[in-house]
Every structure is written in structure tokens, then in C-alpha cells.
Amino acid sequence: MGVDLHTHTTASDGSDSPAELVSAASGLGLSAVAVTDHDTTEGLAEAETAASRAGIELVKGLELSLEWGPGAMHLLILLIEDLDFLLSRLGRVREGRVRRNLEMAERLRSQGMDVTMEEVRAGGGSGAIGRPHFASLLVRKGYAPDIPAAFDLYLARGRPAYVERFRLGPAEAIAAAHAAGGAAVLAHPLTLGVEGGRLSAVLEELSEQGLDGMEAYYGAYDPPTRRSLFELARRHGLVPSGGSDYHGRFKPDVKLGIGRGDLVVPDEALAELRAAVSARRSLKPPHRS
């Protein structure tokens, strides 16, 4: 049993197709798996078909990078009800990614690297192309020894090929999640770049904006960190959620369902998120917010 509420497929920067990922999750004995590709819901139809075949529940999701100062704030939208509506809200974000990618390829070329957008795309799937695809190409062409090094040398924020892209702010993104009938969950809270009292203050503000949950059971965190994030979530009235953030070969040290080997995300995490969504829907149906 157990669930995994954070995974990536070939619809963004994972290397397993949605059907492969869902079958693997079922093979692990998970009761549910969320597919949460960056900025896209393109993998969900295939994942849904595979899930009903394999007898596992699919949680429809998506991950967004938000506009936020110190570090990286990522939001998972889980249990999405209205995919088309959500995509229409994300038009500017999705266009911004395409434009940013073209500019990053240009930056790499202007630094003497022989890379084209066609080559970057050839290493990806059908959907959202992102920096891991650039990293993978830089490795294939010998410009970097591995994916983390490609980020450190060129692609990470502040590095020479990094280009900003349009992002939603936290309040707008949470509102979009709710309007699409879903739950808003803060991903990997330790990348926010704030700790202690400042982290609490940020969580307080996000809660006021309607945040439903935050990841405590995160693949890359050790058990004591997961426990302290669990307590922190409870103190703020947030559902402790979690998942592996599996990306296949783009993050080879993280495995589906079990992260680095010791992750267990209990079924209650999903049950509590579902309860939060149902409570809101009974107050206000999706769409009309």
C-alpha cells in the first residue's frame, strides 16, 4: 500500500512514459500515484488508461514553479477536476517556457556550444521541454560530465545560460488550483530558502491564501526531516503530503514510490487532501471562484 503523489513522465522531464510509470507504481503495490508534470497535463490521458488497466488509482496533477524571492517555490496541483480550465489559466506560463527555451539555446550557442532546439527536443518526450533536457544534451555532447554539473556550470539560476521565465505568484496559482477543482500542495518546502521562524511565516501566509497541504514525506529528505515537516504541516493546519519526485534517468538516485529507498507515503495523505477538496467544493463549486 502507500501512495506516491509527485512524479514526472515523458510529458515533461521524466524518462518513463505515463503508461510505464503507472504500471511500475502498480507493480510496487501502491494504491495511488499522482502524475505531476511541469506545466502540463498532457500525460494524464495515457496515465488514466494505464491506471484503470492496472487497477491503481491515478491522481491527476501538475507542478508549477512560482514567482518567489529567495529560493524555489514549487506548487503541486493534485486531484485536478477540470483539465481544460486549468490549461487555459496557464497559457502565459506555457508560452513563457517555450520562449525561455529558445533563448537558453541561443545563450548556449553564443557561449560557443553547438546545440539546437531540435536536438534538445529529440532527448525529450511529447510535452514540456525543460532544463533537464538541456542538461542531458550538454552531457551527450561532452560539455558537462553529468546532469548536476550541467546545472552548476550553465543552467542553474544565476549561471550563464539561465533565462527567467514568466511565473504565477503563489496566490494566483493557489486560486487556479481551486478553480480547477483541485488541491494546492507546496512541494519540497526546504527549497524555499527560508528556515525556522521565516519558514513558519511564509507557511502562515500561504495558508491564508488557501494552501491545502505541504510535502513532508519527500523522497530526498531524511526521516528526521520528514518528521519535523510533518509537525510543521500540522501546526499550520496543512495536510502532510508527499512523493518521490521521480524523474527516471534525469534523477537517477530517486526511485518511484520509495525515493532513496526508505520513503513511505501513507494512504491517509491522499484521503486528507481529498477531504479538503470535498469540503471546499461543497462550499463553492469549482470554476466560479
Ligand code: AMP
Ligand atoms: P525548468 O522547469 O525547465 O526550469 O526545470 C526545472 C527542473 O530542473 C526541475 O524538475 C528540477 O528537478 C531540475 N533542476 C533545477 N535545478 C537543478 C539543479 N541545480 N540540479 C539538477 N536539477 C535541477
Ligand code: ZN
Ligand atoms: Zn522536473
Ligand code: FE
Ligand atoms: Fe519541484
Ligand code: FE
Ligand atoms: Fe517535481
